[in-house]
Amino acid sequence: MKELLRSIPPIHELQNQPTFMQLSKKYDVDKTVMTSILRMAIEGLRNQIIAGDLEGSDITSRIWNQMELMLNRKNKSRLLPVINATGTILHTNLGRTRLSRDAINRVVEVASNYSNLEFDIDSGKRGSRHDIVEDLIKEVTGAEAAMVVNNNAAAVFFILNAFGKGKEVIVSRGQLVEIGGSFRISSIMEESGAKLVEVGTTNKTHLKDYKEALSDDTSMVLKVHTSNFKIVGFTEAVSTQQLVDLKQFQEDLIVYEDLGSGVLFDFTEAGIGEEPVVQKVLETGVDIVSFSGDKLLGGPQAGIIAGKKQYIDKLKKHQLARVLRVDKMSFAALEGTLQAYANKKAKDIPAVRDMLLSMEEVRERAMVFLDTVTSLNLFHWELVEVESMVGGGTMPEVKIPSIAVRVHTDTLSSQTLADELRKGTPSVVVRLQDQHVMLDFRTITQGEIPKIVEAFRKIELTYRD
Numbered sequence: 409m410k411e412l413l414r415s416i417p418p419i420h421e422l423q424n425q426p427t428f429m430q431l432s433k434k435y436d437v438d439k440t441v442m443t444s445i446l447r448m449a450i451e452g453l454r455n456q457i458i459a460g461d462l463e464g465s466d467i468t469s470r471i472w473n474q475m476e477l478m479l480n481r482k483n484k485s486r487l488l489p490v491i492n493a494t495g496t497i498l499h500t501n502l503g504r505t506r507l508s509r510d511a512i513n514r515v516v517e518v519a520s521n522y523s524n525l526e527f528d529i530d531s532g533k534r535g536s537r538h539d540i541v542e543d544l545i546k547e548v549t550g551a552e553a554a555m556v557v558n559n560n561a562a563a564v565f566f567i568l569n570a571f572g573k574g575k576e577v578i579v580s581r582g583q584l585v586e587i588g589g590s591f592r593i594s595s596i597m598e599e600s601g602a603k604l605v606e607v608g609t610t611n612k613t614h615l616k617d618y619k620e621a622l623s624d625d626t627s628m629v630l631k632v633h634t635s636n637f638k639i640v641g642f643t644e645a646v647s648t649q650q651l652v653d654l655k656q657f658q659e660d661l662i663v664y665e666d667l668g669s670g671v672l673f674d675f676t677e678a679g680i681g682e683e684p685v686v687q688k689v690l691e692t693g694v695d696i697v698s699f700s701g702d703k704l705l706g707g708p709q710a711g712i713i714a715g716k717k718q719y720i721d722k723l724k725k726h727q728l729a730r731v732l733r734v735d736k737m738s739f740a741a742l743e744g745t746l747q748a749y750a751n752k753k754a755k756d757i758p759a760v761r762d763m764l765l766s767m768e769e770v771r772e773r774a775m776v777f778l779d780t781v782t783s784l785n786l787f788h789w790e791l792v793e794v795e796s797m798v799g800g801g802t803m804p805e806v807k808i809p810s811i812a813v814r815v816h817t818d819t820l821s822s823q824t825l826a827d828e829l830r831k832g833t834p835s836v837v838v839r840l841q842d843q844h845v846m847l848d849f850r851t852i853t854q855g856e857i858p859k860i861v862e863a864f865r866k867i868e869l870t871y872r873d
């Protein structure tokens with residue numbers, strides 16, 4: 409190993425080799441950048457040698473190969489489209505959702521031009537970006553007022569900071585959730601300066617627990633939608649309506665519900681889950697709710713805050729509103745998405761559409777795929793019934809019946825097959841279940857099918873012999 413490490417030529421020597429200049433010319437990269445890439449290439453090889461992953465000789469040509477790889481990668485985008493064949497509709501690692509065609513068109517239009525982001529066209533005076541989607545949100549939720557921040561985590565922090573800082577906020581122990589490993593209600597609350605008053609137990613919290621915790625220092629009761637887990641069995645939680653009724657004991661008490669995903673389409677009517685639509689929650693008289701733009705709403709990353717005007721007005725004037733403000737492209741996408749709800753065209757939104765696809769519709773997609781792919785004889789194909797997940801920490805208990813194609817080969821392990829599909833262009837991310845590669849067609853569009861067929865064709869060409 410030491411010998412291998414010693415055989416790495418010094419930088420200045422490599423810089424004087426003709427290959428260095430050739431690569432510099434070929435990729436049109438100047439000497440300074442070339443040298444820093446050279447350093448990284450050497451560093452990478454050194455680590456490989458130390459880890460015992462590299463044997464053999466001719467270190468120099470390995471360095472040039474590594475550099476060429478890095479130079480190739482340098483000009484390629486890092487953020488790439490991926491085909492989600494997992495059947496998980498809100499896939500957090502894969503960007504959560506696809507936007508609707510309308511939303512995408514709105515983004516392209518607004519990003520390609522100047523816009524009236526903060527300009528009132530009627531008066532010619534300065535306008536407010538808060539006005540862009542407020543009326544639409546009011547229309548689809550029935551709220552008195554609304555505003556939008558960067559994401560729902562920001563919304564939670566903002567509301568706690570604006571109304572709970574230095575005061576007490578009451579939360580049920582059953583709702584002190586952690587979402588996605590990086591967002592804990594208790595930590596966010598600590599950061600916000602609000603004092604957490606925990607009530608009840610993990611499985612049961614009663615109205616009297618809240619009532620007894622009320623004090624002169626109480627500013628708010630926070631209800632958190634426990635969206636990424638479900639406690640079953642001997643449980644009891646207090647309804648939003650009951651929390652709202654606590655206001656009779658304390659006049660200035662604010663009742664805030666973090667809805668997590670929040671839905672504007674009533675999935676319960678399609679027999680899916682138990683998520684109440686935002687409008688229904690607001691009808692209880694709750695003061696403020698917040699929810700994500702890119703969970704089941706199917707829009708861009710955003711945190712939507714809706715509720716009583718007196719509170720929303722305060723938030724709009726708060727310093728943090730500037731810190732957490734949303735970009736024009738997000739507003740454009742959000743407007744495009746919300747318009748679909750306002751026009752009763754929620755099924756134009758991919759996340760909503762994929763949730764509602766029937767088994768038969770998914771089966772049709774799978775059949776189109778099978779029709780073209782059966783000519784590839786390296787693989788065995790089988791149509792199977794599976795269950796799709798909603799994902800994104802939403803509706804954890806809900807499993808939607810779906811159709812998948814199960815693939816295996818006699819030569820490749822399922823893991824190798826999954827790796828090959830993932831590393832292809834475009835990357836195809838599959839589900840591995842019972843040691844089989846599964847393509848769940850709930851999240852695969854018609855347009856993606858030829859690309860997946862092509863991915864298998866390439867693998868067949870590589871491994872045929």
Ligand SMILES: *Cc1c(COP(=O)(O)O)cnc(C)c1O
Binds near residue numbers: 635
């Ligand atoms: C997902 C979630 C959040 C965070 O929302 P983001 O849009 O990811 O920032 C906050 N609270 C609950 C209950 C959630 O489910």
